[in-house]
Amino acid sequence: MSEQPASHRPLRRRLIVIVPLALFLALAALFLFRLGAGDPSRIPSALIGRPAPATDLAPVEGLMRDGRPVPGLRSAAFAGEVTLVNVWASWCVPCHDEVPFLDILAKDARIRMAGINYKDNAENARRFIGRYGNPFHAVGADANGRASIEWGVYGVPETFIVGRDGRIAYKLVGPITAANFETQLKPAIEKALAAPR
Secondary structure (H helix, E strand, C coil): CCCCCCCCHHHHHHHHHHHHHHHHHHHHHHHHHHHHCCCCHHCCCCCCCCCCCCCEEECCCCECCEEEEECCHHHHHHHEEEEEEECCCCCHHHHHHHHHHHHHHCCCCEEEEEEECCCHHHHHHHHHHHHHHHCCCCEEEEECCCHHHHHCCCCCCCCEECCCCCEEEEECCCCCHHHHHHHHHHHHHHHHHHCCE
């Protein structure tokens, strides 16, 4: 067998190193692109257009609004009104950040504000509401997280718009922010309000 000329050996060694490295870098770039390309607030929900899940949650013990106990969350509450359902917890840091936007929405008499308190302690939930104020007409305690699973919740906070027909019209994954409040949430609410009764 003839041996390769000495001038080809360094080239071959370089190719043995460069080709796998180039393949690895290409795969890493593709992975990072796909990872960064998705907007987590745009995770599709199989529930859009479907009736809101049957929900029967007891109230958060001792939670008050305007001197009256805040009722729990019942499916019947969605009939005939556009309802914003916010899944939150006192231990959720982004939940604290979205409170100002919930307060703005609570001033809109055209929508009903409802909350699902996810895997939280009632005392901590009351303290959270006491600190920021209560934007909710109803808050259901989801101590074991089952109701949130039925709603298709990935994590807190998440916000749903339920139309007058009781169907889920929109889902926002993650906290309400200044950007998505104007570009996503408010248009989804307006669309639900404009839908025929």
